[in-house]
Amino acid sequence: MAPVAVVIGAPGAGKTTIGGLVAGLLGVPFVDTDAIIEAEAGKPIPEIFIDDGEDAFRALERSAIATALTEFSGVLALGGGAILHEGTRDLLKQHTVVYLSVELSDAVKRVGLGTGRPLLAMNPRATLKYLLDQRRPLYSSVATHTIATDNRDPSDIADEVAGLLK
Ligand SMILES: Nc1ncnc2c1ncn2[C@@H]1O[C@H](COP(=O)(O)OP(=O)(O)O)[C@@H](O)[C@H]1O
Ligand SMILES: O=C(O)C1=C[C@@H](OP(=O)(O)O)[C@@H](O)[C@H](O)C1
Ligand SMILES: [Mg+2]
Secondary structure, eight states: OOOSEEEEOSTTSOHHHHHHHHHHHHTOOEEEHHHHHHHHHTSOHHHHHHHHOHHHHHHHHHHHHHHHHHHOOSEEEOOTTGGGSHHHHHHHTTSOEEEEEOOHHHHHHHHTTOTTOGGGSSOHHHHHHHHHHHHHHHHHHHOSEEEEOTTOOHHHHHHHHHHHHO
């Protein structure tokens, strides 16, 4: 078994939102690895970062992704930092990977004050700029499809993604 598609991109790209809409359009299940991690840890992501640290979160993330890539057959959304791990990028090369790209200005608007995203808690705009610069080449390196999301409605983006996957 393998996911119908894996959705990647920066925080605020719309992975969780669009992934759910695409799954609905295709009539398949949706899961977000952040939700799997929270269920396994028994606490929300900001608490995992505070209590256990980012490295512990990344370890849970690697394991949740490796399992989902072999056992889940719907639309799978990843967290924005999942592609930082080389082993995860290697695993993704066997899959249909939809990269939702976003420019800084739309990402900033969408994440707001960064609530629920511990990496963005201090200075969302400056941190997002750094993350986007660091990660764009990594997202592109594993993407089989790239969709720009700026100034577009989620339903419009989801229609395009579902169309690509049919
Ligand atoms: N294309 C879009 N246009 C406007 N707002 C969006 C769009 N996609 C997502 N959002 C909003 O931006 C926020 C972040 O979306 P989310 O799906 O959680 O992104 P991600 O999982 O990539 O971090 C949510 O409030 C969501 O409703
Ligand atoms: O960019 C990151 O490193 C992270 C993004 C988050 O997911 P979203 O991209 O869905 O916000 C979540 O996995 C965690 O807070 C770390
Ligand atoms: Mg998300």
